[in-house]
Amino acid sequence: xxxxxxxxxxxxxxxxxxxxxxxxxxxxxxxxxxxxxxxxxxxxxxxxxxxxxxxxxxxxxxxxxxxxxxxxxxxxxxxxxxxxxxxxxxxxxxxxxxxxxxxxxxxxxxxxxxxxxxxxxxxxxxxxxxxxxxxxxxxxxxxxxxxxxxxxxxxxxxxxxxxxxxxxxxxxxxxxxxxxxxxxxxxxxxxxxxxxxxxxxxxxxxxxxxxxxxxxxxxxxxxxxxxxxxxxxxxxxxxxxxxxxxxxxxxxxxxxxxxxxxxxxxxxxxxxxxxxxxxxxxxxxxxxxxxxxxxxxxxxxxxxxxxxxxxxxxxxxxxxxxxxxxxxxxxxxxxxxxxxxxxxxxxxxxxxxxxxxxxxxxxxxxxxxxxxxxxxxxxxxxxxxxxxxxxxxxxxxxxxxxxxxxxxxxxxxxxxxxxxxxxxxxxxxxxxxxxxxxxxxxxxxxxxxxxxxxxxxxxxxxxxxxxxxxxxxxxxxxxxxxxxxxxxxxxxxxxxxxxxxxxxxxxxxxxxxxxxxxxxxxxxxxxxxxxxxx
Numbered sequence: 001x002x003x004x005x006x007x008x009x010x011x012x013x014x015x016x017x018x019x020x021x022x023x024x025x026x027x028x029x030x031x032x033x034x035x036x037x038x039x040x041x042x043x044x045x046x047x048x049x050x051x052x053x054x055x056x057x058x059x060x061x062x063x064x065x066x067x068x069x070x071x072x073x074x075x076x077x078x079x080x081x082x083x084x085x086x087x088x089x090x091x092x093x094x095x096x097x098x099x100x101x102x103x104x105x106x107x108x109x110x111x112x113x114x115x116x117x118x119x120x121x122x123x124x125x126x127x128x129x130x131x132x133x134x135x136x137x138x139x140x141x142x143x144x145x146x147x148x149x150x151x152x153x154x155x156x157x158x159x160x161x162x163x164x165x166x167x168x169x170x171x172x173x174x175x176x177x178x179x180x181x182x183x184x185x186x187x188x189x190x191x192x193x194x195x196x197x198x199x200x201x202x203x204x205x206x207x208x209x210x211x212x213x214x215x216x217x218x219x220x221x222x223x224x225x226x227x228x229x230x231x232x233x234x235x236x237x238x239x240x241x242x243x244x245x246x247x248x249x250x251x252x253x254x255x256x257x258x259x260x261x262x263x264x265x266x267x268x269x270x271x272x273x274x275x276x277x278x279x280x281x282x283x284x285x286x287x288x289x290x291x292x293x294x295x296x297x298x299x300x301x302x303x304x305x306x307x308x309x310x311x312x313x314x315x316x317x318x319x320x321x322x323x324x325x326x327x328x329x330x331x332x333x334x335x336x337x338x339x340x341x342x343x344x345x346x347x348x349x350x351x352x353x354x355x356x357x358x359x360x361x362x363x364x365x366x367x368x369x370x371x372x373x374x375x376x377x378x379x380x381x382x383x384x385x386x387x388x389x390x391x392x393x394x395x396x397x398x399x400x401x402x403x404x405x406x407x408x409x410x411x412x413x414x415x416x417x418x419x420x421x422x423x424x425x426x427x428x429x430x431x432x433x434x435x436x437x438x439x440x441x442x443x444x445x446x447x448x449x450x451x452x453x454x455x456x457x458x459x460x461x462x463x464x465x466x467x468x469x470x471x472x473x474x475x476x477x478x479x480x481x482x483x484x485x486x487x488x489x490x491x492x493x494x495x496x497x498x499x500x501x502x503x504x505x506x507x508x509x510x511x512x513x514x515x516x517x518x519x520x521x522x523x524x525x526x527x528x529x530x531x532x533x534x
Contacts, residue, residue: 007244089152
């Protein structure tokens with residue numbers, strides 16, 4: 001059996017990152033484990049199970065969003081809280097015990113409960129319409145917050161004093177307190193009247209007592225429950241651990257006892273910041289990274305050779321040539337996250353130089369940052385840069401028209417400058433894919449190009465202009481390596497002014513994409529598993 005231990009945590013805490021449906025998603029849920037689970041789930045290459053260490057009362061909804069609703073899993077907090085329900089349940093806040101004369105006010109976002117014209121509670125809902133939180137108020141101050149499980153019961157309750165959290169109680173599905181976590185110290189107290197947890201064994205479960213009634217931290221509780229459950233599993237089982245600070249705390253002692261695959265994903269866990277855990281990496285059965293760049297950084301930080309390391313892309317290529325050829329405009333996608341200020345300025349000026357020679361070209365600034373006012377700030381900054389360089393700022397921000405008389409309208413029409421700069425704000429992978437379908441070319445001048453963007457570029461068969469050659473872009477074939485920013489206009493002209501050159505890059509992109517199909521990625525995973533079994 002292959003077990004996946006994911007890094008699905010909220011800000012380095014042992015809890016999920018579920019949020020209200022109306023709250024803007026500030027980060028993507030996609031990572032290496034999501035893709036690994038999707039591949040094994042959809043292709044049935046090997047039996048697997050997810051081992052979940054975080055408190056995730058809405059995990060069924062997460063699986064549904066990722067298209068793996070029926071993926072098997074074991075939850076550490078289900079074991080701690082002795083939860084045996086498996087299916088999500090229909091649950092209404094009307095079923096709760098409310099005081100007499102309670103009045104519900106339905107706003108576009110939440111439901112607010114008033115008692116004698118004073119705010120009594122606020123009900124928040126998840127994306128599926130299920131209640132996920134009920135916050136209780138006393139004299140206008142938050143006093144308690146109940147966190148609801150999508151299986152139809154209160155999973156935990158947070159107690160506040162003057163709006164400041166004091167402790168969190170984790171409950172059984174019957175509503176009994178299982179343990180209490182104090183916010184100030186992190187200390188854990190086990191309820192002596194309910195001091196057992198579930199131990200999975202031979203397709204069923206049995207109860208085992210906690211060794212102590214008090215623990216210094218939640219990590220110690222998770223360690224005890226996880227260790228007990230790992231002892232009951234086959235010695236030949238393989239564990240794929242997403243490298244994360246919390247996962248390392250729990251799994252470090254098992255590196256010599258179990259067959260471990262360590263999965264590195266981007267900047268989530270850089271060894272230069274955790275040099276004391278180098279031994280764990282050296283002793284692992286195999287190390288899987290998401291790209292050649294991550295492998296290069298890992299080897300540099302380790303400062304020694306690793307023999308069992310391989311890069312397996314968390315994204316597979318799926319040929320979708322997009323609709324850019326059907327559009328009258330030529331959209332240039334330009335990622336700018338983490339681009340230094342001096343390079344940003346130079347890049348904007350060079351792009352402006354090019355679009356002055358191509359009236360069909362449009363610059364689409366790409367960002368994964370979800371800050372609500374970021375598009376306006378980016379456009380304002382670009383307008384300042386171009387104005388300082390002698391360009392008309394109206395190609396970025398059009399003038400506001402106040403006088404609408406016929407004479408002024410005719411005057412404005414004669415002086416009108418078309419807008420040529422736009423912002424694409426894409427947080428999740430689905431919105432990124434939709435955006436890419438309309439792009440004609442990508443210009444990514446950061447030191448490390450975005451991995452998901454590059455996979456989408458070869459899947460959509462569009463050229464790439466980047467600073468160094470990668471496994472997804474071969475110089476002079478499906479794009480150009482450009483280190484001198486002044487060469488960008490010439491590179492854009494090569495692909496956008498000649499349909500022949502653009503089509504040639506399309507053919508090369510298709511050839512490269514064949515190396516990253518699901519079948520090829522699964523083949524790499526098979527090699528890793530075979531190596532561990534031998």
